[in-house]
Amino acid sequence: MGYMLDDLVAKFRPYTDHGRVAGYIPELLKANPQDLGIAIYDRHGHIHTSGAVQSKFTLQSVSKPFALALALMDHGPEGVFSRIGMEPTGDSFNSLMKLETFSSLKPVNPLVNAGAIATTALIKGSCAEEKFSRLINFIRSLAPSCYVGFNADVYRSESLTGDRNRAIAYFLRDIRAIDGEAEECLDLYFRQCSIEVDCVTLAALGLSLSVLPPEFCVIPPLYARIIRTFMFTCGMYDASGEFAIKVGIPAKSGVSGAIMGVVPNKLGLGVYGPALDIKGNSVAGVALLQALCSREDWAIL
Ligand code: GLN
Numbered sequence: 001m002g003y004m005l006d007d008l009v010a011k012f013r014p015y016t017d018h019g020r021v022a023g024y025i026p027e028l029l030k031a032n033p034q035d036l037g038i039a040i041y042d043r044h045g046h047i048h049t050s051g052a053v054q055s056k057f058t059l060q061s062v063s064k065p066f067a068l069a070l071a072l073m074d075h076g077p078e079g080v081f082s083r084i085g086m087e088p089t090g091d092s093f094n095s096l097m098k099l100e101t102f103s104s105l106k107p108v109n110p111l112v113n114a115g116a117i118a119t120t121a122l123i124k125g126s127c128a129e130e131k132f133s134r135l136i137n138f139i140r141s142l143a144p145s146c147y148v149g150f151n152a153d154v155y156r157s158e159s160l161t162g163d164r165n166r167a168i169a170y171f172l173r174d175i176r177a178i179d180g181e182a183e184e185c186l187d188l189y190f191r192q193c194s195i196e197v198d199c200v201t202l203a204a205l206g207l208s209l210s211v212l213p214p215e216f217c218v219i220p221p222l223y224a225r226i227i228r229t230f231m232f233t234c235g236m237y238d239a240s241g242e243f244a245i246k247v248g249i250p251a252k253s254g255v256s257g258a259i260m261g262v263v264p265n266k267l268g269l270g271v272y273g274p275a276l277d278i279k280g281n282s283v284a285g286v287a288l289l290q291a292l293c294s295r296e297d298w299a300i301l
Helices: 002-018 026-030 060-081 097-101 113-120 128-142 152-161 163-174 182-193 199-208 221-234 237-246 283-296
Strands: 037-042 047-051 195-197 251-253 258-263 267-272
Touching: 002 037, 002 047, 002 283, 026 152, 037 199, 047 199, 060 113, 060 128, 060 182, 060 199, 060 221, 060 251, 060 258, 097 163, 113 163, 113 182, 128 182, 128 195, 128 199, 152 182, 163 182, 182 195, 195 199, 199 258, 199 267, 221 237, 221 251, 237 283, 258 283, 267 283
Parallel strands: none
Antiparallel strands: 037 047, 037 267, 251 258, 258 267
16 A cells, blocks of 8 residues: 555646635635645555655634534534534635525534534534634544644634624624624634644544444444535535546545545545645645546446
8 A cells, every 4th residue: 555655646736737825714724725635544544645745734624624523512403403404515715605695694614614614613612712722633633643732823813804704704603604703704614724734644644534343433424424424415516526537535625725535434634735726725735636536447337
């Protein structure tokens, strides 16, 4: 497996030239656009890595499935889906468009920014600090002995510049899709996006969403299935349909260049390549995953 991954990383690293590091969160521009790394964490605990696996990066939108897991554990599916929809949007991740046009006045799904901010607002806790520590400790419990930190510079950078997310949060408050103060919900959302990991952590987190024997399940199996389904239909934003056809596994990307993949019953995948395509997905990361999943016949359908 190791040699094969080295070959794939060497083959797809040149693809990083076709993408750009996200600049709308200024701190993310410090990433090396040529980085490309992959980790595989299988259900027997074997880890395979290649490329930029020492690089640390923030979860960004890859945090959304875990905020959803916690919200589901806090409120159950009915509590969550009475406030947030289940449909793909076909729009960019930070679009406001469907907030006004979607039939029921709620954000369309938990993996686009509007739905994610509303999901984060459901996390229980007596104060902002407690809500965040519940979330980061939950993520740590899913990837024990892996690196899980917090990047305060990225947090500050997004907090200072995140006016579009601010617009979304105030709109959500206006339609009563969130109960708390908009600024407090946003602050927790910016913090969750700034949780820092590496490729091995990402792969371990992917494995936590796989179909696992009951004794290994931290996330209840039904909730893991709900999350995998959202990842399959909405995890790669408005490229989710193409990704489902070409790669064929549940996955979630983030603007840091992270992609977390799940091969049910088998393993988790963590890919990092900060040069992004126009839709905000890692250019080289998607190409690498496509080649790997086709070679190993991992597509789920
Ligand atoms: N923090 C980012 C934002 O809200 C996350 C988006 C992403 O990773 N696609 O804009």
